Amino acid sequence: MKRFIGLFAVGALAACTGSAPVGSLDQPIINGVTDSNDPAVVLSLALVGQQASLCTAEVVSPHVLLTAAHCVSPDTVGSTATFHVFFGQQLPAQPTASDFVGVKEVHYDTAFDSMNPQNGHDVGVIILAAPTTVTPVPYNRTPLPQTMVGQAARLVGYGITSASDTTGSTAGTRRQAPSALAKLDNLFVGLQDGAHGICEGDSGGPAFMTFSGTERIVGVTSFGFNGCPLTGQGGFAAGNDTRIDTYADFIDGFVLANDPPAKGPGASCSSDAECAPRACVDTSVGKICEQSCDPAAMPSTCPDGTQCTDVEGSNICATPPKKDGGGCDIAGHAPVGGASLLFACVLLLVLRRRFA
Numbered sequence: 001m002k003r004f005i006g007l008f009a010v011g012a013l014a015a016c017t018g019s020a021p022v023g024s025l026d027q028p029i030i031n032g033v034t035d036s037n038d039p040a041v042v043l044s045l046a047l048v049g050q051q052a053s054l055c056t057a058e059v060v061s062p063h064v065l066l067t068a069a070h071c072v073s074p075d076t077v078g079s080t081a082t083f084h085v086f087f088g089q090q091l092p093a094q095p096t097a098s099d100f101v102g103v104k105e106v107h108y109d110t111a112f113d114s115m116n117p118q119n120g121h122d123v124g125v126i127i128l129a130a131p132t133t134v135t136p137v138p139y140n141r142t143p144l145p146q147t148m149v150g151q152a153a154r155l156v157g158y159g160i161t162s163a164s165d166t167t168g169s170t171a172g173t174r175r176q177a178p179s180a181l182a183k184l185d186n187l188f189v190g191l192q193d194g195a196h197g198i199c200e201g202d203s204g205g206p207a208f209m210t211f212s213g214t215e216r217i218v219g220v221t222s223f224g225f226n227g228c229p230l231t232g233q234g235g236f237a238a239g240n241d242t243r244i245d246t247y248a249d250f251i252d253g254f255v256l257a258n259d260p261p262a263k264g265p266g267a268s269c270s271s272d273a274e275c276a277p278r279a280c281v282d283t284s285v286g287k288i289c290e291q292s293c294d295p296a297a298m299p300s301t302c303p304d305g306t307q308c309t310d311v312e313g314s315n316i317c318a319t320p321p322k323k324d325g326g327g328c329d330i331a332g333h334a335p336v337g338g339a340s341l342l343f344a345c346v347l348l349l350v351l352r353r354r355f356a
Contacts (some may be wrong), residue, residue, distance in 0.1 A: 032155070032175045032176055032177030032196060033175060033176060033177070034089070034173060034174070034175055035089070035156055035174045035175050035176040036089050036174075037176075038137075038156050038174065038176065039087070039134050039135075040058055040059040040134050040135060040136060040137045041056060041057075041058045041059075041137075041156045041157075041174060041205065041206060042056070042057050042058065042059065042065065042085055042086060042087050042088075043055075043056060043057075043085070043086040043088075043091060043158045043172065043174070044056070044057045044065070044067060044071060044083060044084070044085050044086075044126060044204065045083065045084045045085075045086070045100070046071065046072065046077035046078070046081040046082075046083055047081060047082050047083070047084060048077070048078045048080055048081050048082075053071070053076075053077045053081070054158060054168070054171055054172065054201050055067055055068065055071035055158075055201070055203045055204040055205075056156070056157040056158050056159070056201070056202055056203060056204045056205030056206075056221070057071070057085065057126055057204050057205075058137055058156075058204075058205070058206045058217060058220075059132055059134050059135075059136045059137065060136050060137065060138075060139055060217070060251065060255060060276075060277065061136050061255040061258065061259035061276060061277065062128075062131035062132055062133075062136070062258075062259050063104075063127055063128050063131050063132075063258040063259050064125055064126070064127060064128075064251075064254050064255050064258055064259065065085065065125060065126040065127075065128065066123075066124075066125060066139065066204075066206075066217065066220060066244075066251060067124050067125065067126055067203075067204030067220060068122045068123065068124060068203045068204040068220050068221060068222055068242065069108035069109050069112035069121060069122045069123055069124040070112070070114055070117070070122055070124075070203065070222075071124060071203050071204045072106040072107070072108050072124040072125075072126065073108050073112060073114065073124070075114050076114050082103075083103040083106055083126060084097075084100035084101075084102075084103060085100055085101050085103060085126065085128065086099055086100050086101075087101065087132070087134065088174075089173065089174050090172060090173045090174070091158070091171075091172030091173070101128060101129070101130070101132070102128070102129035102130065103126055103127065103128060103129060104127045104128060104129045105127045106124060106125065106126050106127065107124060107125050107127070107254060108123070108124035108125075109121040109122075109123050109124070109247065109250055117222060117223040117240075118223075118236070119187075120186075120187035120188065120242065120243075120246075121242075121247075122220075122222040122223070122242045123220065123242045123244075123247045123250060123251070124204075125251065125254045127254065127258060131259070136276060137206070137208075137215070137216075137217060138214065138215075138216045138217070138272055138276070138277075138279065139216060139217040139244050139248070139251060139277065140209070140211070140216040140217060140218045140244050140245050140248075141244075141245055141248040141252075141277070141278070141279065141292065142211075142245060142279075142292065143245055144184055144189070144218065144243070144245060146184055148181055148184065148209070149181050149182065149183065149184050150180060150181065150182075151180065151181050151209065152178065152179075152180055152181075152209070152210070153178070153179045153180055153181050153189075153191055153207050153208060153209050153218070154176060154177070154178055154179065154207070154208040154209075154215070155176060155177050155178075155179050155191060155196065155197075155198055155202070155205065155206075155207055155208075155221075155239070156174065156175070156176045156205050156206055156208070157174070157175065157198060157201060157202030157203075157205030157221065158171060158172055158173065158174055158175075158201050158202070158205070159171055159175075159198060159199045159200050159201030159202035159203075159205075160199050160200050160201050161173075161175070161199070162199075163199055163200075163227045163228040168200070168201070171200070171201040172201075177196035177197070178193065178196055179191045179192065179193045179196050179197070179207070179239070180192065180193040181209065181218075182232075182237045183232075183236070183237045184243075185243075186243070186246060187242070187243055187246060188219070188222065188236075188240045188241060188242065188243055189207060189218050189219040189240075189241045189243050190232065190236060190237025190238075190239070190240055190241075191207050191219070191237055191238070191239040191240075191241060192230070192231065192232060192237040192238040192239060193230075194230055194231065195230065196230070197224070197228060197229070197230045197238050197239055198221050198224060198228070198238075198239045199224075199228035200228070202221045203221050203222070204220050204221060205220065205221045206219070206220060206221075207219040207220070207221070207239075207241045214272075217244055218241070218243070218244055218245070219241025219242055219243055219244055220241055220242050220244065221239060221241055222240050222241055222242045223240050224238060224239050224240065225238065248277075251277065252277050255276070255277040256277070259276070261274065261275050261276055261277070261278065261289070262274045262275075263275055263289050264289060264303060264306075265278060265288075265289050265290065265291035265302065265303055265306055265316070265317040265318070266288055266289065266291075266306045266316075266317055266318035267288065267289050268286055268287060268288055269287050269288060269289050270287060274289065275289035275290070278290050278291050281316075288316075288318060290316045291303075291306075291316055291317040292315065292316055292317075293308040293315050293316060293317050294308065294315065295308040295310075295315050301317075302317035303317060306318055
């Protein structure tokens with residue numbers, strides 16, 4: 001495997017780390033707590049022989065898990081890796097194949113460059129072999145305004161509890177911590193509050209923010225810095241998450257292909273579940289399944305039977321107004337200084353029996 005600064009930073013296990021030792025912090029996720037309330041946040045392993053790269057992922061539809069590109073890209077986990085997913089709060093000390101569910105395939109944004117994580121595109125999906133019954137969590141598809149900087153966020157992941165844990169012995173337990181949106185650009189949401197943070201093994205894990213009373217994924221953990229500091233460097237926050245609304249079309253394609261929604265854009269609805277991955281939004285004409293669009297796009301990006309329509313000041317795909325006027329029918333550079341492709345955690349698994 002290639003060597004990257006901080007990538008898979010569990011140096012004692014042939015991990016890809018920088019030359020500097022990781023720092024010393026002794027709290028979960030970094031000052032977080034054990035999390036028993038997020039069943040849709042799961043652990044993923046990319047297994048090569050008896051060595052595995054541990055990441056975090058989240059259920060966004062019955063077959064589709066959202067994660068980071070570097071958690072599934074052969075450039076980072078190995079071209080012969082097989083993938084396995086654990087649903088549970090804590091990975092057993094000696095996991096066996098029966099503890100995991102099967103994976104059909106993985107995909108990632110091929111524009112992702114593992115040597116230049118600051119260039120973005122660190123988004124991937126894991127497609128389960130069979131659908132899960134765990135309720136999916138919604139992901140944000142609406143552009144985030146700069147006015148959200150400073151607002152509360154929440155981090156979840158299976159990473160190590162101390163940057164000095166070079167064996168990965170504390171990884172494998174789902175933990176959460178509060179944070180805040182500290183920085184926002186077109187590619188990343190920067191998470192930092194000075195007291196909590198992410199560490200190795202949290203890669204691909206969600207950053208949640210609340211919209212109208214509903215938590216949505218606004219980012220997935222992409223990169224941070226050696227030693228898991230609580231403050232950032234070089235204009236980046238301590239934790240840098242791939243901004244999900246920027247890559248919503250990529251994610252939508254896999255969700256729609258594997259788990260088509262009950263109702264399409266512009267249709268009347270009563271809940272997000274009927275429209276997923278789209279949202280069921282309130283408008284002056286009732287609740288409809290939303291799909292954002294660009295009215296200037298040629299050809300239209302809206303599905304057949306709908307058109308890009310201004311509803312409540314937002315351009316969404318909706319059924320065209322009736323002709324009788326009855327209104328809307330509701331139907332090669334160096335990595336960022338010290339930056340690490342965070343935070344997959346390489347573990348040497350002692351298995352009772354080999355994975356199939």
